[in-house]
Amino acid sequence: MIRSAGFSVTLTRALRTLRPAPLRRLAARDTQARDRALAERLERQLILPTAESPHEELSRAAIQDRGQFLARQDRWDDLASAIRTADAARHATPCAMSHAELLSYGARADVVHATEEALADGANPTLDGIEALEDVLGEFPEDYGIAATVALAHADIGWAWRGTGWPHEIPERNQRLFAAHFDRAARILEPVFDRHPDAPLLAAARCTLLSADPEPGKRLMDCYERLIDFNPHNPRPMRALGNHLLPRWFGSYDALELEARRTAARNGATWGSGAYAWVYMDALAVDPGAAHGLDLDFFLDGMRDILANRPDQHIANMLAAYAAITMDPARTPANAPDLLRKTRRAIHGTLDWILAEYLFELHPLIWAEASIGQGYSSLPMRSALLRRGTMTARMTIARHFADELLAGTTVAFSRHGLRLFPAR
Incomplete structure (x- = not known):
């Protein structure tokens, strides 16, 4: 990732947090007006190639x-x-x-x-x-x-x-x-x-x-361990395991934490710490209580290990959409405890390095799925999902780079890394 003015995007984010609170409140005011201004700049200043038919989906x-x-x-x-x-x-x-x-x-x-x-x-x-x-x-x-x-x-x-x-x-x-x-x-x-x-x-x-x-009892873990062992590169069984270990199904938050660690230990050669994050990913999305047993640092390390071991654009889009939309602090319930707010903010913050270090093409269907959420059996047509995913992703990323875009900077993604070109 290169910033032509000499600063990394991550450093820019860190400096932004030092602004006095009154200035931050002023910057946050009138979000709709800001979004309209960003929308006007998307085509000119946000350069992100779109793969409407990515290899994995094809x-x-x-x-x-x-x-x-x-x-x-x-x-x-x-x-x-x-x-x-x-x-x-x-x-x-x-x-x-x-x-x-x-x-x-x-x-x-x-x-x-x-x-x-x-x-x-x-x-x-x-x-x-x-x-x-x-x-x-x-x-x-x-x-x-x-x-x-x-x-x-x-x-x-x-x-x-x-x-x-x-x-x-x-x-x-x-x-x-x-x-x-x-x-x-x-x-x-x-x-x-x-x-x-x-x-x-x-x-x-x-x-x-x-x-x-x-009452599946021990068979729950036996079944999932066997399935994961058949294909440890596939994260879907790990995510399903985490969901089944929630109290609403057959487990508890303690069991979820234990099995996430066991799964990470068994699959370290494939994912590093990533299997821990995979097991927790859907559980955190559907049950706020899952945050209580979560080792947040382990989870964040796991997200990094996932992309370090699989720097695939399908995975990069999946984790970016998860961080940006599923873990959006604005979606946190108003009465949520501080622990949940901290967890969501930290996971949402991973969007910064995912965009800076890994994402270079947009996969709209992944973003559309994240924006719609779970529980829908009847989905729009593919063309409508593509439009929704493209609009959602581009506006979400534009908000992330709002200060740069509104200052006239061009934000360009490519295989060679993220570049920011200030206005001349």
């Missing part, structure tokens, strides 16, 4: 679309073969997303989306789609790829009925349907688990089933 979409295509063509034997081959070879996208999981998701996507759309419209979903998948299962009773696809379709439909609210917020009928679909998924998978103990797809499915298990 890779995921291609594999998922392949699964969907084979299902639509009733080429279930080809789908089953593709899933088994990908699973056995541990094929994955550049950021370690399993090809077998993507093929399976694509194959069941039409059925699941039909249910989600019907529920979003207030209608009663038809059973035609899931019954058709059950018929396919009858044709391939010994194939674990087909079994996993049908079982996970039941799980996805169960989640569509349940939603992401707290248990006491879910209507009784929705709870029953959630349980019924997960029960059917478990009955489908139970016979194949023992026959294919080394299948990563089944390990992922086993972790999915935990959501409907009232």
Whole structure:
């Protein structure tokens, strides 16, 4: 990162904190006017290349679309073969997303989306789609790829009925349907688990089933450890583990802290301290109480280790959006304790070095997902998400460099680092 005037962006931030409080209050006044002024300067002064179809997203979409295509063509034997081959070879996208999981998701996507759309419209979903998948299962009773696809379709439909609210917020009928679909998924998978103990797809499915298990006990960690060991480069199981260790599910804040440390120790060769941060990341996003057991310095070191070990633009955008939006201090509840405010401010502050040292292209879908948040089963079209993500990211980054932009400085991101060019 180079600043043409001779100062680093980080040093500029540090000096800014020394301004007297009255001046800071004056600078913060009339935010809307400031945003309008920034919006007028975005095109001219904020140079950040946009990758509307990044390699990771293209890779995921291609594999998922392949699964969907084979299902639509009733080429279930080809789908089953593709899933088994990908699973056995541990094929994955550049950021370690399993090809077998993507093929399976694509194959069941039409059925699941039909249910989600019907529920979003207030209608009663038809059973035609899931019954058709059950018929396919009858044709391939010994194939674990087909079994996993049908079982996970039941799980996805169960989640569509349940939603992401707290248990006491879910209507009784929705709870029953959630349980019924997960029960059917478990009955489908139970016979194949023992026959294919080394299948990563089944390990992922086993972790999915935990959501409907009232008392998973030690099996929770056993299931997640096995899944993580199959592909330690994939952070998704670590993030899901942290969520399942919250008190609202099957754990406690003490258990979350313990298992985050254990996961970090087991995966140090891959992530350094990063696995600790991965386990906590979603937990902090959905439960403010998770901050009470957090070792903040360990978490911040973990974020640095994640990007040091994986300086990929997909990961850089993910962590930047997490710091900027998910951990935005402005989103902190008004009655939040000081500890939570301190935690969010510190994580939000990592945006400075992420932008300065790692980010050089914008991935809009990641920013759109962060701005929408969790719990939405029906999302806008991809084009709308791209627009939203681009606008959100550029304005968020513009606010971060507000003083520089309003002073006429051009902020330029590239593979060679961040440069600031003062107005002449």
